[in-house]
Amino acid sequence: MFNLLWLQSGGCGGCSMSLLNAESPDLLTALEVAGINLLWHPALSEATGSEVRTLLQALVDGEQRLDALCIEGAVVCGPDGSGLFHVLSGTDTPMRDWIVRLAARARYVFAVGSCASFGGVSSAGANPGEMRGLQFDGQQPGGALGAGFEPAAAGRVVNIAGCPPHPNWVLEALMSAALGELQAEALDELGRPRFYADHLVHHGCPRNEFYEYKASASRASDGGCLMEHMGCVATQAHGDCNIRLWNGEGSCTRGGYACINCTAPEFEEPGHSYLQTPKLAGIPVGLPTDMPKAWFVALSSLSKAATPERLKVNAHSDHIKVAPKIHPVNKKR
């Protein structure tokens, strides 16, 4: 069996809640078929108090094997570097110190969610909690474990970034580790599994036709593309959110609101209001990934000139007002 310990610190618990949303198979079945033995999870396990303290000590002392350590939430270092903003209850020891000791024993270390990966929302504003990712401070390599930290497997912390991550991002990463297949090459330069991070959230977005013709939504609940006015950065954000869907049939853009790039470091500080696209001379500041600016401007003005009436109308409606024209097939003649 592949022994897994899950701990939570400077976060909201939403990564675990998202994990419980796993379907086909459900979470418990997924862990079972992957041969994963959950040593302890704060939301799911029976053990509490002294039983947990004993387990943690046995892991730190190397008396029990730790194949995977999953940390959810940022590493809490404040105030003034003391770690007192999160002392693991019952232990008089900052959670940060437990994390460092346990990580030294773990074969794989997973940062589950953007807080554990990069600091995330917990590190927003002036970062009053002195929150750090496991191996990043925002975009900068480092973090609580340090850029040089090399766990035995994969050679670096695996960052399952996302706020929250899709349940299957977590389960597939764990399954791959349990099979011994998760290597450094499977991760992008930010340590994220490439199986989801090599896609853009734009891929598979049902608003793509509106995007092509720059038929843009101008207020919430409009059907048009959310990029030009509504703050959406799906064309820059890494994730397969519109390819594998959320809670059945959902995704942020399908929900009618902007992708806010939650898999990226420092998404918590976009430097502008999340729900309004910043522009310079009427042109969105953030351009689609890998797209030269001159071409974007040229293509946009061309496609705007060519926007079909149907898209112009439907972009500003919350339901289809103009249906696509039906072309006669004429095969029989």
Next chain:
Amino acid sequence: MSRLVVGPFNRVEGDLEVKLDIDQGRVSDAWVNCTLYRGFEQIMRGKPAADALVLTPRICGICSVAQSAAAARALAQLQGCVVPPNGERAANLVQACENLADHLSHFYLFFMPDFARPQYAGEPWYDDTAARFRALKGSAARQVLPARAAFLNLMGLMAGKWPHTLAIQPGGSTRAIQPQERLRIVAILKTFRQFLEQATFGDRLENVADIADLTQLERWQQRHRDSDLGRFLGLSRALELERLGRAADRFMSFGSYAESGTPLLRPGLWDGGWQALDTDQIREDVSCSWLQDSVPLAPALGETRPQADKAGGYSWCKAPRLDGRVMEVGALARQLVDGHPLAEALVADSGGNVRNRVVMRLLELARVLIQMEHWALALEPGEPFYRDGGEPRDGVGVGLVEAARGSLGHWVDLRDGKIHNYQIIAPTTWNFSPRDGDGQPGALELALRDTPVQEGEVDPVAVQHVVRSFDPCMVCTVH
């Protein structure tokens, strides 16, 4: 006299430490320490107003929609938004979906597994209970996780995803529902109804929602012993859970779910009887919090300045009080304040306690799902789900909602369109507060007094029942 420190306290959504003085086999005094500080109220300062919709849901992964709804309401006040009927129904559905999913998780995943602990092995009800509710391994967890995930498919349709949606806006919902989607929503609700009627209740939801007094509850249990509620009532009788965990018996609810701007569940407080609620009487006391001292402040003027070395401090949690008094919040409080006859009968019988909190949470599952079916059928595709309210004006906006765990309030002070101050009081802030300047213990601290502790117990099981009966959410508590 001896001292016990219980922690890490799990299945409470976050981290919690409880210190207990034990005297002659009973808890003589308790101190509740909420151990994690993140500083959301500091983070929010200076942000654009609408960023509250992105950031505050991320206070909590289990009450995310409730946080989002409170933020949207606070901003709506400053924008003068009038949410169209579809927008209200959509928000009701999304909020109710989270609340009920939380009730389900609480009962099956957080609360019941404690009755599968080996110290109960001699009890006549043990084998059946342990097989059903054992953490991770019991038959219930296997059944509940898929049912819960399928129910949350409503979020995929109506909110994009859960947790952390941006669908709830001050002017309504970003997600207009199409005719076929309305039918899918109805199907999701009916499927969840089937699960509850087969597993949780073994009875029609309407019959459960109509249970009006203790005699009817007793008779219902005798006919539905093999349902999960029936199992709980059976072991509750054996363990006398109605005698465990009584707090101050003062209850509060902000009222919940809106129709034409009016809450469907009545707001108010209960102190031996219903009274109108004056939220202007809310103050947050920080005498025993690791926060810089100040007089108790109204939340609109609240401050959050951590001080880890403060003498006399023992928790990161503030101590909210209503007119100086300790309040209990949650499903029991909500249904009691709304006037549900069973809630009134239970509280008249034995006050707020472990049994009554759990029973009313399950009863709410039945009651609210019936309501959700009505809201879903009332959705009118083609009619607006959202109405733009324009830019928010400066001033103080207040957003009061009921999360699964009880009353949640947001107080936002906007200046020049930016957040000057943002204060949050979450349900578990009320329930798990430390002592205040008058030495009054918080609701859990009171509830833990007199809890039995068996010889040799280091993590007393009765203490666990009392703590988890509140369905605490520790990440919300301090935020």
